[in-house]
Amino acid sequence: MMGKFHIRLVGGWCGNRMYIVQEHLSKLLAEQGYDVKIDQQSIWENYAPPQHVDLVLQLMPAFTEEELEPPSLLVRPFLKTLDDPKTLDLVFEAVALHYPSIPDPAQAG
């Protein structure tokens, strides 16, 4: 692929929690061999639907699917539980579905 798979994490006031979720997902996805870049968007600073990203993960129902061009997932359970199995599965499925090529295990971090 040309560049990293770009994920935008959309959240609210609690920036601490966003950092924790961002770091955790980055680590888990890297372990699975995905070359991803996860950045953040707080609705309090920028309430515009994310564009030019590959996947949007929303910690709150900030934008509807109609408002978003990229695929998106509501990952609200991460606000309470970082390792919520159902939500993690949804994230892995979404990344697998939209990731442009099969990860090379040799690249796994």
Add this chain to the structure above:
Amino acid sequence: MLVGLEDSFGNPSSMHAYGRNSRQLVESAREQVAAGIGSSPEEIIFTSGATESNNLALIGLMKSLLPQKNHLITSAIEHHAVLHTAQALENAGYQLTILPVDSEGFISPQTLKNSLRPETALVSIMMVNNEVGTVQDLKPLVDIAHQNGTFFHTDAVQAAPCLEIDVARMGVDLLSLSAHKIYGPKGIGALFIRSGVDLEPLFYGGAQERKMRPGTENVPGILGLGAAMELRVDHLTSRLKKFQELRSYLCQGLSEIAPDCMINGPADHVSPHVISATFPGLDGEMLLFHLNQQGAAVSLGSACTSESIEPSHVLSALGLGEEDIDSTLRISLGESSTQNQIDQLLSIFTDAIQRSRIT
């Protein structure tokens, strides 16, 4: 306050004319505060606000009664200014009992009675809860504590906006106040200390405030608190009636817009300026965000901490689950609130609700 900033710049502790003028103004404000709660002026200590008042009441009283008494009782729905202070005392070796409340926020007198010990020094229970508005019936609790030889403190910060405060009738020994809840300046408050009750000060280094609160007085703040207390008394009856009508109107409107909305706390014995509403199935922060976008200022039932979003300890104590707490907003009424403003709020609620659904 402007008098304290511009015309009377003297230090109240100085003997010269400027200082004596400031001293006179401070003592007038003390009389205003005392008159507002039915105490004598000598029983009022000025502080930086209710957090300091609560700290001084709890730490000061507990230290003063060592080693004979080292047990403190408080409730699960206190403001963190009391709860965290009590927990700090526990960490320092004091004994602590935290009383549960029922689903409306009331404390059972029998539970208090059962929790008292010979070594119980102090009971601290708030007059009005800041999140759900529960007005605690303090007199029976005070009587139970006194029968045990135990002192009683109350945080009356949220009672001040619209309820009468009469320390003689309530019988409390210590009572905390804050100016900014009654439209006074931020950063100033007071502690009522009943005559004959001894406290250890938190600070040392001066003789101000009868050595209970050393440090040069915040003269403009004190004058602001005094004026706010006087105005509070003047407007108390009309404000209470107005808040009751507006609360009823708002709750009715919310129930029409969101039929599954739940108003937390009691229907009676509630301070009408605080409305806690749970909207099941909605994300509270999104709801707050959309209301804020339209100019409405409300608060959440949860708070961001260093690692996560913590549910309100008050709503938890009332028995609400985490999902419901995350769907809870607190709406406060103020002096300038009008029925027209509530109509505006209700009109923007409809759209905000639609845009805040979790599923």
